[in-house]
Amino acid sequence: MGQPEQVDVVVVGLGVGGEEAGGRLAAAGLSVVGIESRLVGGECPYYGCIPTKMMIRAGNALVEARRVAQLAGRSTVTADWAPVAKRIREEATDTWNDKVAVDRFTGKGGRFERGTAQIVGPNRVRVGTAEFVAQRGIVIATGTAPVVPPIDGLAGTPFWTNRDAVEVEQLPPSLVILGGGAIGVEFAQVFARFGVQVTLVEGADRVLAAEEPEASEVVATALRADNVQIHTGVRAERVRHDGARFVVGLSDGAEVSAVKLLVALGRRAELGELGLDEVGVDASGRFIEVDDRLRAGENVWAIGDVTGKGGFTHMAMYQADIVVRDILGQGGPGADYRALPRVTFTDPEVGAVGLTERQARERGLNVRVGMTDVSASSRGFIHGPGNAGVIKVVEDVDRGVLVGATSAGVTGGEVLSGLAVAVHGEVPVERLRNMIYAYPTFHRAIHEAVKALD
Numbered sequence: 242m243g244q245p246e247q248v249d250v251v252v253v254g255l256g257v258g259g260e261e262a263g264g265r266l267a268a269a270g271l272s273v274v275g276i277e278s279r280l281v282g283g284e285c286p287y288y289g290c291i292p293t294k295m296m297i298r299a300g301n302a303l304v305e306a307r308r309v310a311q312l313a314g315r316s317t318v319t320a321d322w323a324p325v326a327k328r329i330r331e332e333a334t335d336t337w338n339d340k341v342a343v344d345r346f347t348g349k350g351g352r353f354e355r356g357t358a359q360i361v362g363p364n365r366v367r368v369g370t371a372e373f374v375a376q377r378g379i380v381i382a383t384g385t386a387p388v389v390p391p392i393d394g395l396a397g398t399p400f401w402t403n404r405d406a407v408e409v410e411q412l413p414p415s416l417v418i419l420g421g422g423a424i425g426v427e428f429a430q431v432f433a434r435f436g437v438q439v440t441l442v443e444g445a446d447r448v449l450a451a452e453e454p455e456a457s458e459v460v461a462t463a464l465r466a467d468n469v470q471i472h473t474g475v476r477a478e479r480v481r482h483d484g485a486r487f488v489v490g491l492s493d494g495a496e497v498s499a500v501k502l503l504v505a506l507g508r509r510a511e512l513g514e515l516g517l518d519e520v521g522v523d524a525s526g527r528f529i530e531v532d533d534r535l536r537a538g539e540n541v542w543a544i545g546d547v548t549g550k551g552g553f554t555h556m557a558m559y560q561a562d563i564v565v566r567d568i569l570g571q572g573g574p575g576a577d578y579r580a581l582p583r584v585t586f587t588d589p590e591v592g593a594v595g596l597t598e599r600q601a602r603e604r605g606l607n608v609r610v611g612m613t614d615v616s617a618s619s620r621g622f623i624h625g626p627g628n629a630g631v632i633k634v635v636e637d638v639d640r641g642v643l644v645g646a647t648s649a650g651v652t653g654g655e656v657l658s659g660l661a662v663a664v665h666g667e668v669p670v671e672r673l674r675n676m677i678y679a680y681p682t683f684h685r686a687i688h689e690a691v692k693a694l695d
């Protein structure tokens with residue numbers, strides 16, 4: 242090993258957050274080394290958001306085409322996975338090759354090192370035989386990997402995670418999905434729409450258990466309409482694979498079986514080998530502790546999934562922006578997570594921002610909720626088939642502002658934008674009640690929900 246090289250910043254992990262922070266710091270003139278062990282760009286473009294949303298787009302096209310029968314005549318639809326797999330391979334991921342992303346990073350002036358980084362002391366990072374002294378500091382952006390819990394018999398079977406499911410070229414006839422969070426429900430609906438017999442197993446008493454129960458109900462109803470078999474309130478306890486099929490033993494004694502098994506039981510930050518002790522970073526919980534400037538220790542910042550503030554691409558980008566400003570001494574606001582938006586891209590979509598009713602009550606707020614059925618709105622009526630949805634708003638009565646909202650329905654993620662502005666900007670409920678909402682839009686249903694606050 243030669244002499245350590247002096248640079249300004251080392252970014253560990255060039256996924257969504259790391260690439261954004263490192264690229265911008267390099268473009269600002271700092272000497273930046275970015276280290277990535279797998280693919281520059283991270284989970285989102287290769288195994289997450291982008292390929293899964295391409296799948297969803299395809300599944301939704303099938304279902305819309307089938308709705309022609311109710312709306313506009315006749316249609317004959319034959320599902321074929323080949324164009325979906327091709328689009329993911331060729332358009333989204335370049336067959337899981339990150340050359341374009343590496344060039345994007347180096348084009349901004351960053352220096353790229355492929356390998357697994359380890360922090361070996363204050364400001365010091367090693368990758369392979371190279372060692373760097375990061376004079377301004379280290380940015381940790383190492384993301385998360387799928388949780389594979391110690392379910393009896395699971396290890397050693399050829400189960401899928403999201404990474405295998407995204408790469409699939411030939412659909413299996415049947416699939417058991419463990420976990421009814423965002424990953425589980427999005428994949429369940431897509432594969433079911435392409436004719437796979439899908440069984441979904443969720444330990445909580447409803448799918449999308451972190452969101453409003455009314456949104457869970459909208460999604461569960463849609464999944465059932467797509468022929469997904471849903472088992473809630475039961476946990477997977479045992480797994481067998483006999484070479485041809487998986488059999489999963491559930492906590493209620495029942496068994497479910499399929500040719501493939503997808504594990505979607507959450508995400509975990511893999512921090513054990515990173516050398517965090519060397520720089521006094523607290524990762525005693527599941528994630529890295531950070532302050533509102535994303536500082537995790539002296540000259541150490543952490544961003545993205547690894548902070549546990551919300552596993553979303555927009556969170557990683559938001560936090561990267563704060564770190565870039567902090568390192569460049571540009572000031573500006575620190576992190577504020579009150580109005581965190583998230584969207585589950587099922588059909589209907591579930592958009593949500595801020596607190597759920599339950600979270601607001603658990604915080605001791607004086608809560609009122611308002612709710613409306615999207616299918617009963619003018620636009621829902623016009624839309625017809627596929628119009629299910631709900632808008633729910635959660636008010637902190639003492640302050641007269643919304644602290645949370647959900648918009649499940651057609652384009653629920655887009656309808657969310659107005660609600661996100663209301664929560665983030667603390668727009669008084671009285672103003673929301675007395676503004677004009679365009680007719681006949683889906684977002685006009687927000688007005689009904691606000692008027693229903695009681």
Ligand SMILES: Cc1cc2nc3c(=O)[nH]c(=O)nc-3n(C[C@H](O)[C@H](O)[C@H](O)COP(=O)(O)OP(=O)(O)OC[C@H]3O[C@@H](n4cnc5c(N)ncnc54)[C@H](O)[C@@H]3O)c2cc1C
Nearest residue numbers: 254256257258278283284289290358384545546552553554
């Ligand atoms: C199936 C799926 C669908 C999703 N859909 C959405 C969506 O629709 N919308 C949304 O907002 N979010 C979505 N997400 C979440 C989104 O992908 C993540 O929140 C985002 O990728 C997090 O970015 P990150 O930079 O924190 O981590 P990552 O993108 O995971 O990047 C971290 C990088 O660090 C690298 N790394 C780790 N350790 C080291 C090391 N020691 N040395 C060098 N490199 C290292 C990894 O190889 C990885 O490339 C989805 C996720 C999944 C799995």
Ligand SMILES: NC(=O)c1ccc[n+]([C@@H]2O[C@H](COP(=O)([O-])OP(=O)(O)OC[C@H]3O[C@@H](n4cnc5c(N)ncnc54)[C@H](O)[C@@H]3O)[C@@H](O)[C@H]2O)c1
Nearest residue numbers: 420422423424425443444445476477505506507552584585
């Ligand atoms: N549209 C999006 O923005 C999007 C899409 C996909 C993923 N993501 C990100 O990825 C994260 C992880 O998604 P995920 O769905 O894997 O995790 P999750 O934590 O959201 O859901 C996992 C589910 O598995 C259940 N579970 C745990 N152990 C079980 C067992 N033994 N048997 C049955 N059920 C069990 C849990 O109750 C939970 O509901 C999301 O929280 C989000 O941050 C975002």
